[in-house]
Amino acid sequence: MMIDYMLGHVNYWLIVAVMMVGLYTLMSRSNLIKKLAGLAMFQTAVILFYVSLGKVTGGTVPIVDAKFSLYSNPLPQVLMLTAIVVGVATTALGFALVIRIKEAYNTVEENEISAMDEKE
């Protein structure tokens, strides 16, 4: 029973794992680039979650045809196209900020930056 439950939801377990790895990287790393990588993973996990939500067992691509009657839900994938764009924009803006931070502080380590901020 328990095993069936675990195996039946294996995609969700994997997604939760990816999400937690992302969130942990985000919190534990001091390097700003690594933080952004963690953030991107965190967002990707949510995208995977939505995409796997739309899968209907035995369903096919949602193109109307006489031969098929069961279709997967296309809506989550369409939503995720938007979310991917948002995610890319966030990461790009984050990297742009890191470049400016590197120019201004000459480091991308968060602890060094906050030490410099406090000194002023």
Place this chain on the structure above:
Amino acid sequence: MEQLTILLIVIPLMVAPITALIPSEKITWFLTLAVCLISFAISSFILYQVIDGTHVIYELGGWRPPWGIEYKIDSLNAFVALIVSGIGILASLFAYRSVPSEIDNKTIPLFYAAFQLCLLGLLGIALTGDIFNLFVFLEISSLSSYALISMGKHRKALSAAFSYLILGTIGATFFLIGVGFLFAASGSLNTADIANRFSSFEDMQLVETALIFMIMGIALKAAIFPLHSWLPNAYVHAPSTVGIFLSATATKVSIYVLLRILYDLYPIAYWVEMLLPQIMLSMGCVAVIYGSYRACQQVEMKRLLAFSSIAQIGYMVIGFSLVSQLGLTASIIHLFNHALIKSTLFIGAGILLYRANTTELSSLRGLGKEMPWTFAAIALAGLSLIGVPGTVGFVTKWYLLEAAVEKGMWIVVITIVVGSVLAIGYVWKIVDNLYFKSKEKLHIHDVSSGDSTIARSPKTMTIALWIGAILCIFFGLNTELSFQAASSAAAALLKA
């Protein structure tokens, strides 16, 4: 009529890219002001139409809801849109002289473009009736505000923007997870549709988890007490114009989203059973005390105001956690009142920054005597912040106290009183330093010599400041207008 609602989104969306391409600070400024004025006119017209409890419905692309995206405007939507565009006008008036002094000439068009996008995002959040669409607008406004904050003069603005980016994205992603869970349970993204069919899936554990995720995400954006750490740095280091605009609108719009989730999307009985009102009420009370206490400790004016914002957000949280008509009305009125007060005070701080090139209170000593009009407006807004009768702050606190007494929540009454006493403390700190402390030689840094413009406050800034200050008094004496809008909005939220 219905077509007007979408214009609120379309106009800034079309004008922003054009603005980015025009290499003139005057023209781009004028375009921004025009966009704000038009949005303000449209949203006040819509508010006038819907204030009696009717709504305006617009279906995007002609797709019928729940399949298509629907904009369903009731008085709360229109009221929030009015606040956002009104503050936009004040901020862009202020921007005329402030932006060229703080931002590199080449990036000014981009600055205004980002400003308009931020306005667009906030207006979109206020109008949409589709939770995924709301997420998209949330990200539009957040992304542009990260960019705006990072344009601050000091390099600290960069690290403040970066930490806001990280936290803001976590918040938005949490919201997205919540939306996903709710979508998995209900199969719909339309607010009204989900609310209508709620009883068919309310037993699922997923629905409760979805609510918690959404509230966590939005609470981060709204800087509700334990999740406020990004706010002070972001507001302090941002360019003055951005500080004014964001402090008055960004957190208010997030509070509005919370109201929608709690009162429209979910049935009230559902989250009352989860003990959410008690949890949020205690967070609100702690926010009031903590924010006010930290504000008293600050020695820099903008940071002081930022911590006071955290306390004021606490009042709004208290208002809607009381789950009564009066409490909700107080919360919604406070959205408006606090936007007015805080933008006035931040404009005041911006003028001081423009004149003296610093907002350290110790360096501002005696400046109030040299610029009596600016000082008077700051003092008026300060009195509103405390809640002196005759000002807008009093209106909110009165209704909030009434709501708390009605519910018999004496601890809330005590919190509000203590918060007000602490507010006297921190407002006095500003007044004392500006006016009463013995005048010291001003530390004026980096003022280009021979520039006569620095010697007096620019007219546009003074106009913006006094519009804010006069409105603080006007709406304190004529509560009719804001009260009617807020109570009609509260009644609409509570009917469900």
